[in-house]
Each structure stands twice: as C-alpha cells, then as structure tokens.
Amino acid sequence: MGKPTQEDAPVTESIVAKLLAMKSDVAWFREELSRFARTPAGRVIPDNFLNALQHLDPGSVDLIVTSPPYLNNYHYVRNTRPQLFWLGFVRKPSELKHLENQNFGKYWQTVRDLERVPLDFEHPGLEKLLARIREIGIERGSYGGAGWANYAASYFNDTNRFCRVTSQVLKPQGRAVVVVGNSILQGVEIPIDNILAELALRHNLLTENIHIIRKKRVGASIVSSSVRQGARTTASLYESAVILRRA
Ligand SMILES: C[S@@+](CC[C@H](N)C(=O)[O-])C[C@H]1O[C@@H](n2cnc3c(N)ncnc32)[C@H](O)[C@@H]1O
Numbered sequence: 001m002g003k004p005t006q007e008d009a010p011v012t013e014s015i016v017a018k019l020l021a022m023k024s025d026v027a028w029f030r031e032e033l034s035r036f037a038r039t040p041a042g043r044v045i046p047d048n049f050l051n052a053l054q055h056l057d058p059g060s061v062d063l064i065v066t067s068p069p070y071l072n073n074y075h076y077v078r079n080t081r082p083q084l085f086w087l088g089f090v091r092k093p094s095e096l097k098h099l100e101n102q103n104f105g106k107y108w109q110t111v112r113d114l115e116r117v118p119l120d121f122e123h124p125g126l127e128k129l130l131a132r133i134r135e136i137g138i139e140r141g142s143y144g145g146a147g148w149a150n151y152a153a154s155y156f157n158d159t160n161r162f163c164r165v166t167s168q169v170l171k172p173q174g175r176a177v178v179v180v181g182n183s184i185l186q187g188v189e190i191p192i193d194n195i196l197a198e199l200a201l202r203h204n205l206l207t208e209n210i211h212i213i214r215k216k217r218v219g220a221s222i223v224s225s226s227v228r229q230g231a232r233t234t235a236s237l238y239e240s241a242v243i244l245r246r247a
C-alpha cells in the first residue's frame with residue numbers, strides 16, 4: 001500500500017543471488033561439519049512441533065532455536081514459500097490446508113467468525129487485554145475487535161501448548177531460544193515476549209534473558225490498516241529473543 005507498482009523488477013537476478021548465497025552457506029556448513037571427529041547426523045521431522053513427543057524422547061533435547069509465527073496475521077506459506085510449488089511438493093493451494101490448520105497461532109481468517117474463543121488457562125492480565133481489544137470496533141462485527149480478540153486468544157492457547165511441549169522435550173538445564181515479535185492489534189500493544197516468559201514459568205521454564213534484537217519502525221499501513229484500526233498508538237514493533245532454561 002502506498003508504494004508505486006514496479007512494472008519491470010529484476011526478479012530472476014534477486015532469486016538467483018539468494019540461491020547462490022544459500023548454496024555457499026550450505027557448502028560452508030558442510031565443511032565445518034567435516035571437521036568434527038564424529039560427523040553429526042541430521043533428521044528432518046515434517047510434523048507439527050506440538051507433536052514433538054511422538055518423535056522425540058521426553059527430556060532429550062539440549063537446545064531449541066525457533067521463531068514461531070508472530071501475532072501479525074501473516075500467511076507464511078502463501079507469502080514466503082513459493083518453492084513448495086516450484087519443487088512440486090504442492091500442486092494446488094488446497095494442498096496447503098493442513099499446514100494452515102496446524103499453523104501455530106491459527107490464521108485470523110479461520111477464527112474471526114467463531115463464537116468467543118476462550119483462553120485454555122487462567123491469566124487475568126491477558127483477559128483484560130483481550131477484553132479491551134474485543135470492545136473496539138464492535139460495529140465492524142467479526143472484522144472488529146471480536147475477531148481480533150479470538151485471533152489473539154487462539155495464539156496464546158498455542159503459546160501455552162508450545163511451552164508445555166518445550167518443557168517436556170528439553171533436558172533439565174536445556175535451553176530454548178525463542179524469537180518473537182510484539183504486536184499491535186486494534187491499536188492495543190501486546191508484549192508477546194513478556195507474556196511468553198510468564199506462561200513459560202508455569203511450565204518450569206525460567207527466562208534467563210530477553211534480548212531485543214531488532215527495532216522496526218513500521219508505517220501506519222501495517223499498524224493500523226483498515227482491518228486493524230483502533231485507537232492511535234505510539235507503540236512500535238520490535239523483535240526479541242527470549243532465552244528459556246528448563247529448571
Ligand atoms: C517466523 S517463521 C520462521 C522461519 C524460519 N526462521 C526460517 O527461516 O525458515 C515461522 C515458521 O513456523 C512454521 N510453523 C507454523 N506452525 C508450525 C507448527 N505448528 N509446527 C512447526 N512449524 C510451524 C511456519 O510454516 C513458518 O515457516
């Protein structure tokens with residue numbers, strides 16, 4: 001929005017430059033691995049993280065590094081994974097449905113019309129925040145606060161499940177580095193990192209640190225687009241790495 005259409009962008013060059021950078025990263029990584037006395041083995045588990053215990057023993061993981069989807073209504077697969085189509089993993093958009101349904105935090109489109117989505121756990125502070133969002137733009141129906149409050153409640157229900165599973169798979173003293181972004185819904189700022197730290201503690205995960213890794217200035221088009229518009233806010237968006245340690 002607000003940007004001129006670019007009629008003739010050098011798409012091929014951009015993609016080829018990225019692919020070459022990825023190729024050189026892979027070559028570097030392989031070279032580093034070959035220096036180990038015992039070559040580490042890798043395994044890709046194509047499943048929902050919340051099913052981790054179907055694949056891994058409890059208390060078996062030293063380190064988790066992850067960046068789960070943010071509370072920003074971003075359709076990762078559709079917006080950032082064209083290679084799924086190019087490489088033949090997916091042939092038509094309907095084949096993405098299972099990824100959409102399993103997506104951490106859900107999509108706004110799939111929860112906005114539901115009856116009020118409750119939190120699966122008690123948290124008076126978060127309830128207050130959700131109540132504030134719910135009251136904004138009532139006249140817009142599920143496009144107003146009610147839909148966004150459902151979206152946020154679904155997100156935190158998944159955050160709570162994520163903390164439970166993380167705690168179950170980590171070894172005692174094992175660490176999880178979780179990169180998250182704060183969020184502004186209907187003009188209400190939601191400090192995702194602090195809420196994650198609070199929920200983690202309920203699952204025996206202590207917060208060792210919260211590093212702010214990026215402060216982004218975001219134009220009004222993202223913070224208060226027509227669907228997200230609420231009160232004006234001076235809050236800005238940032239990303240942080242939350243370091244959790246299993247007690
Ligand atoms: C913020 S992106 C992180 C991207 C990653 N750092 C990368 O460079 O590919 C969030 C990713 O989590 C994935 N995801 C969403 N729900 C998931 C789930 N339940 N289990 C595992 N991955 C999930 C999304 O498909 C998306 O690729």
